[in-house]
C-alpha cells in the first residue's frame with residue numbers, strides 16, 4: 001500500500017483549506033499528500049459568512065460583501081455600519097472548484113475514499129472528522145436556510161439582517177438571518193440555539209414560509225437552494241495519537257458563542273503551513289483562552305435564561321461596530337473586551353460565572 005508524508009482526513013472546508021495553503025506555499029513539491037474524503041461529488045452545500053477581519057485566499061469565491069447590518073427585536077431595530085471589516089459570504093461550490101482545480105495539477109496529491117486504502121503508519125495526519133456520535137443534549141446551533149428569488153425587486157441589498165428575534169422563541173433562542181445577494185435574491189435562515197433533542201423546533205420549512213410571508217411580506221418566490229446544518233457549541237473531547245492534529249470544527253475552530261468557524265479555519269491552516277516542520281508549535285494553536293472562558297459563561301447564561309438573550313445580543317450590538325465585530329471575530333483587545341462585558345447584565349453573568 002502507498003505511503004504518504006501527510007494525510008488529511010475529510011476534504012471539506014478545513015481539509016481543503018489546509019491542502020490549498022500547503023500547495024500554494026510550495027510545501028507539497030517534495031512531499032506527498034493523501035486526502036481521504038467520502039463524498040461522491042462536490043456541489044454547493046453551504047454559504048460561509050463572516051466579517052473579513054484579515055485577508056484570506058478566497059476573495060474570488062465571495063458572493064457579496066456588505067458594510068451595513070441590522071439587529072431586530074420585537075420592538076426595536078438597530079443598524080450598524082462598518083467600512084473596515086465587511087461581512088462576506090462565500091459560495092462553497094466556487095470554493096471547492098477553485099481548490100480542487102489547483103490540487104489536481106500536483107501529482108503528489110491523491111484522493112481516497114477510505115483511510116484503509118493507504119498505509120498511514122508513518123504519516124502526519126490532519127483530522128477533520130468527529131469520532132463517534134456527538135451528544136444531542138448539549139447546546140447546538142441548528143438551522144435551515146433557503147435562497148429565494150422573487151420576480152420583483154424587494155430587498156435592500158446593501159443591508160444584511162444579522163439577527164431578527166421578532167419570532168416565536170418556544171423557550172429557546174431563535175432568530176432569522178437574511179443575506180440579500182441581490183434586490184430580488186436572498187438567503188433567509190431560521191436559526192435555533194438549543195439542544196438537538198427537541199424535534200418540535202425542526203419544522204424549519206414552516207418557520208421559513210411563515211416568516212417570509214408574514215414578516216417580510218413576500219407572497220410568491222422560488223427556492224434556488226437549501227442548506228441545513230447543526231454546529232456543536234461545545235468541544236467534544238476525543239484523543240488522537242501523537243501523529244494526529246485535529247483541524248476544522250473537530251479541531252476546536254468554532255467560536256462557541258456564534259458558530260463562526262470559516263475564518264478561524266483559514267488562520268489555523270496558515271499556522272500549520274508555516275510550522276509544518278514544527279508540529280509541537282501547531283498543537284498549541286487555539287482561538288484564545290479568554291474567548292473560550294467568556295463563551296462558556298455566555299452559554300451558561302443562554303442555557304439558564306434563553307428569554308433574556310435577544311435583549312443581551314441587542315445591547316451588545318449597541319457598541320461601536322469595530323469593537324463588536326472584533327470581539328465576535330476573536331480579534332478584540334482588552335479594552336474592547338471590557339467594553340463588551342460592561343454591556344452585559346451583571347447579576348446573571350456573575351451567577352453563571354460561579355455556577
Ligand SMILES: Cc1cc2nc3c(=O)[nH]c(=O)nc-3n(C[C@H](O)[C@H](O)[C@H](O)COP(=O)(O)OP(=O)(O)OC[C@H]3O[C@@H](n4cnc5c(N)ncnc54)[C@H](O)[C@@H]3O)c2cc1C
Nearest residue numbers: 010011012013014036037038048049229248249260261262
Ligand atoms: C450548513 C452550514 C453552514 C455554515 N455556515 C457557516 C458560516 O456562515 N460561517 C462560518 O464561519 N461557519 C459556518 N459553518 C460552520 C463551519 O464553517 C462549517 O461546518 C465548515 O464546513 C467546517 O469545516 P470542517 O472541515 O470542519 O467540516 P466539513 O466542511 O463538514 O468537512 C468534513 C469533511 O469530512 C468528510 N467526511 C465525513 N466523514 C468522513 C469519513 N469517515 N472519512 C472521510 N471523510 C469524511 C465530509 O464529507 C466532509 O467533506 C456552517 C456549517 C454548516 C453545516
